[in-house]
Amino acid sequence: MSFATETQALLYTPAVAQATAALRARLRGVVPELEWAVHAPYVEAIQRLKAARRAVILAHNYQTPEIFHGVADITGDSLALAREAARSTADVIVMCGVHFMAETAKLLNPDKTVLIPDLQAGCSLADSITGADVRLLRQRYPGVPVVTYVNTSAEVKAESDICCTSGNAVEVVEALGVPRVIFLPDEYLGRYVAGRTQVEVILWKGHCEVHERFTAEDIALFRKQWPGAQVLAHPECSPEVLAAADYVGSTAGMTAHVERTRPARVVMVTECSMSDNLAALFRDVEFVRPCALCPHMKRITLPGILRALQTLEHQVEVPAHVAGRARRALERMLAVQPAQHSLPSQPSPAARLPEGERRPS
Numbered sequence: 001m002s003f004a005t006e007t008q009a010l011l012y013t014p015a016v017a018q019a020t021a022a023l024r025a026r027l028r029g030v031v032p033e034l035e036w037a038v039h040a041p042y043v044e045a046i047q048r049l050k051a052a053r054r055a056v057i058l059a060h061n062y063q064t065p066e067i068f069h070g071v072a073d074i075t076g077d078s079l080a081l082a083r084e085a086a087r088s089t090a091d092v093i094v095m096c097g098v099h100f101m102a103e104t105a106k107l108l109n110p111d112k113t114v115l116i117p118d119l120q121a122g123c124s125l126a127d128s129i130t131g132a133d134v135r136l137l138r139q140r141y142p143g144v145p146v147v148t149y150v151n152t153s154a155e156v157k158a159e160s161d162i163c164c165t166s167g168n169a170v171e172v173v174e175a176l177g178v179p180r181v182i183f184l185p186d187e188y189l190g191r192y193v194a195g196r197t198q199v200e201v202i203l204w205k206g207h208c209e210v211h212e213r214f215t216a217e218d219i220a221l222f223r224k225q226w227p228g229a230q231v232l233a234h235p236e237c238s239p240e241v242l243a244a245a246d247y248v249g250s251t252a253g254m255t256a257h258v259e260r261t262r263p264a265r266v267v268m269v270t271e272c273s274m275s276d277n278l279a280a281l282f283r284d285v286e287f288v289r290p291c292a293l294c295p296h297m298k299r300i301t302l303p304g305i306l307r308a309l310q311t312l313e314h315q316v317e318v319p320a321h322v323a324g325r326a327r328r329a330l331e332r333m334l335a336v337q338p339a340q341h342s343l344p345s346q347p348s349p350a351a352r353l354p355e356g357e358r359r360p361s
């Protein structure tokens, strides 16, 4: 098969319509008819090229439905993608997510080609801290282990003792068996963890630009506008938002909660595409969609994925002097007991919480 890169008009022909009919049926009501005619030729072309390249496509829960349901082989939250990346036997991994996720895939698959369709797909949270910041914190708190959320660069992971995700943060903190940890970089996730463990947690004031936008007033408004709706919130939201929610958990936790409880109506206080992707799976649940788009996640598109497979760009590399230490922090996380789907819901009254750290100016 040719990996031709010349721009060919991709048309919604009867053959393409037939090849994508089952997917079209699954996404009815989620992806508008007019849009589908644009997406379907790309879906069909990507599926063919993916097989020829012996590639696997990983997509985060915040990817749009035509990517998440249309071309991805493996979907999930950061933890699921990290685990699956570690097990992959494909020659090529295409990460439909942001840059730190592609770095994680590369760290766990150093001999494979890892591609990200858009190099500009970054993350405000990952950008809130550098390796030099972590070294300064270690000087300030000698001997205190550093637990780092996976939403960080490889450079920051390399300075850390262990990584965690929003799905396993409490287990990871407690697995260390120490009285105090430095938790980086998400302040709100760190506060949430601190409220659910006896371990003292030193925080950093990093935030996700998507989740920090939600307020407790928004939650009150949602409840007024959509009576009876269950409110599910991601722990990257502020403590006030989490206190006002009915359920708090990672994106995997939210999915499991919806699957288990089948609420008639639900508000997902997280990135927009999460609701779209679940709406295609749970037809009996009404998803209210307060829209908070992650501009970084939305840089990944079907044309970009096709181009990545055609050109094998952009390849993600991690310098050797960083990779070994960063991989060790990830592997320590993966060795911790499999994550529960959600964080415990009842706060521990004994939690102590120092003031959040700031990057020295």
Ligand code: SF4
Binding pocket: 062, 098, 122, 123, 124, 125, 126, 151, 208, 209, 210, 211, 271, 294, 295, 296, 297
């Ligand atoms: S949703 Fe937030 S944490 Fe996730 S990639 Fe976007 S900015 Fe980063």
